[in-house]
Amino acid sequence: MALTIYNTLAREKQVFEPIDRTNVRMYVCGPTVYDFAHIGNARPVIVFDVLFRLLRHLYGEKHVTYVRNITDVEDKIIARAAERHVSIRELTEGTAKIYQEDALALGCLKPTIEPRVTDTMAEIVAMIEQLVRNNHAYAAEGHVLFHVPSDPDYGKLSRRPLDEMIAGARVEVAPYKKNPMDFVLWKPSTGEQPGWDSPWGKGRPGWHIECSAMSEKHLGETFDIHAGGIDLIFPHHENEIAQSEGAHHGKPIANYWMHNGFLQVEGEKMSKSLGNFITIRELLAEKKFGGEQWHGLVLRHAMLSTHYRQPIDWTLDRLTRSRTELMDWARLLHDVAPSADLHEDVLAPLSDDLNTPAAYAALHRMAAAARTNQEDRAHFKRALVFLGLYDNQKDADFLVGQSVDAARVEELIAKRGAARKAKDFKEADRIRAELSSMGVAIEDGPGGTTWKVMS
RNA sequence: GGCCACGUGGCGGAGUGGUUACGCAACGGUCUGCAAAACCGUGUACCCCGGUUCAAUUCCGGGCGUGGCCUCCA
Structure with a gap:
């Protein structure tokens, strides 16, 4: 190639x-x-x-x-x-x-x-x-x-x-x-x-x-x-x-x-006089951009979503979406062993003048395949690790500076499970709402109820 | 003022002289106690005006807009 x-x-x-x-x-x-x-x-x-x-x-x-x-x-x-x-x-x-x-x-x-x-x-x-x-x-x-x-x-x-x-x-x-x-x-x-x-x-x-x-x-x-x-x-x-x-x-x-190419912030030139000057350190460690801290890999993912020679507009919306996607991928790939070889579908666009957005299209195809297939999960993980976008984090790791009381969540989920068993759906829905207000979303799957922190 | 880059569907974002990625959001469906997730389906966009061409979002010219450099800011 x-x-x-x-x-x-x-x-x-x-x-x-x-x-x-x-x-x-x-x-x-x-x-x-x-x-x-x-x-x-x-x-x-x-x-x-x-x-x-x-x-x-x-x-x-x-x-x-x-x-x-x-x-x-x-x-x-x-x-x-x-x-x-x-x-x-x-x-x-x-x-x-x-x-x-x-x-x-x-x-x-x-x-x-x-x-x-x-x-x-x-x-x-x-x-x-x-x-x-x-x-x-x-x-x-x-x-x-x-x-x-x-x-x-x-x-x-x-x-x-x-x-x-x-x-x-x-x-x-x-x-x-x-x-x-x-x-x-x-x-x-x-x-x-x-x-x-x-x-x-x-x-x-x-x-x-x-x-x-x-x-x-x-x-x-x-x-x-x-x-x-x-x-x-x-x-x-x-x-x-x-x-x-x-x-x-x-x-x-x-x-x-x-x-x-150059970077703008929310459609404007970044400058101290406009008050939109933002350092890497502030994004990582202070709640200065959108009132939140941002994981470094979320910033990386956001940065690579535009081809490097194009101008890029650095926006809160872009970061939020990048984080949601990375969290979704983390749920799929946490503790999965990567494959040895890097998939050609990712390598080919990168070899074409670092076309990362085109490579991302391949990642999305791999993500879809990875939902049902262990082998595809391994390939997908290999590709993300290669790009430096993922290092075996759990989904919640990408929510920096936010913490959820896991024990309390598990307790509520158990209570809700009991209510559902008793067909007390009113109580079950009340607990769902309570979890939701804590920023936790729950999903009933074949293997039981799982939960995740909403971004 | 001179030179240069960019302008794609609600949003993000590739790409291409004709078959029009990909993601998010939206909508419809399957499934579900309700949801969610997942899966299936729907959406024909390329700033404006000329020109070249059988055919232009894609090439050329002009305009408008945004940004960069010319001033030790990547």
């Missing part, structure tokens, strides 16, 4: 052909750890985790290297640390830890490597020196800048003509820039600002160079897939290409570029 990927560089779907089948390499731009990650940040984390899982399935677990960086040097970090009167280290360590916990709660596998900018400083300096030697960069007033006109291919990812960008530039151009488009590779640090020694004095890296340096360090000069949010296409990814390919004499940095 051929894997096809929509390559932003080519603006078309292409058959994926790895450089080295025994070491397939992917890089995803991770967070700048100055604050909690929001739900929009969760999208690439989840989506490209599915890609990681798929590649591991296709090429073998030991033959895929997934790098997701943590950017722990950046001006927003400096500002935030000063605001809170904590050290930069304290801020970045704490934020990075929460990010990693969030990713785990969202059902994501740990990346192979999670490099930090602060551990990559020597490589960053070396790459900048190489760019200077290759006449792609110049030093000026303690800064080192990438000279955009030195790269005739500049703009090939975002497909923006240079002259147009310069014309549209709204920022004041720093006087030391040879060209308005030139961007910073290294900038001087003074006073309290974190800094590292370099040939250009004490300073710190610009925004884009860290990804070029970290990807080269861990994946080599050319690797297979580079991914991130669509808003990173310009300028971040464009500049990464310019840096890496400038340093490596034109060798491509990555063969395939993948970008996930």
Whole structure:
């Protein structure tokens, strides 16, 4: 089965052909750890985790290297640390830890490597020196800048003509820039600002160079897939290409570029000013969205119900439905042993540019079959586990922060059973209503009365 | 202002130059003390206007709407 990927560089779907089948390499731009990650940040984390899982399935677990960086040097970090009167280290360590916990709660596998900018400083300096030697960069007033006109291919990812960008530039151009488009590779640090020694004095890296340096360090000069949010296409990814390919004499940095679409909340742009800004942590642990807490796998299920390149509207309705469905599946699959092989009906749509909604159609067929057949249950469970959507939870586990007194429920069910036996249906219905008011639904089946928590 | 993406039935959401997924909700039925679950059945949608074509939701052009980038926000 051929894997096809929509390559932003080519603006078309292409058959994926790895450089080295025994070491397939992917890089995803991770967070700048100055604050909690929001739900929009969760999208690439989840989506490209599915890609990681798929590649591991296709090429073998030991033959895929997934790098997701943590950017722990950046001006927003400096500002935030000063605001809170904590050290930069304290801020970045704490934020990075929460990010990693969030990713785990969202059902994501740990990346192979999670490099930090602060551990990559020597490589960053070396790459900048190489760019200077290759006449792609110049030093000026303690800064080192990438000279955009030195790269005739500049703009090939975002497909923006240079002259147009310069014309549209709204920022004041720093006087030391040879060209308005030139961007910073290294900038001087003074006073309290974190800094590292370099040939250009004490300073710190610009925004884009860290990804070029970290990807080269861990994946080599050319690797297979580079991914991130669509808003990173310009300028971040464009500049990464310019840096890496400038340093490596034109060798491509990555063969395939993948970008996930944007997320909105209840039909509006998520922003602090609109008051609809929502972090992953708030969804998981606080009752801030719809007055409820949400299980990480419910969030994952909701996120994957739209194709990754489409815009997604993050709504309460979507989460509620995702939870209901997951609970239904859990009732079917709890304690079922998964089958060894992954069903082709799920694999095929995933292999078509991660078409998760089409894969979900297959899951629904499998769910229907699983209701009557043990073998189908095993296949269905295998598929859900593969997608990271299920890890043997009970249905009520997906109702976070709600608790039901199980002993009391069982007691009422027994009383109702006695009333039914005595044909006192009025009393039986009263007890049903009482349970219902507790949020418990009951079902009389051939094996007795079962109950579930209503979502 | 420039560039780009998206606009599918009540809702979510794939996909396709002709045979129109899938899920939720709704409605009808079987079953049930009543229900629920399960099962069976019902519902012909593709923003607007032109164009190409035997045929367009699908291709092209224009418009409208929503969003993104151009301003170190994924």
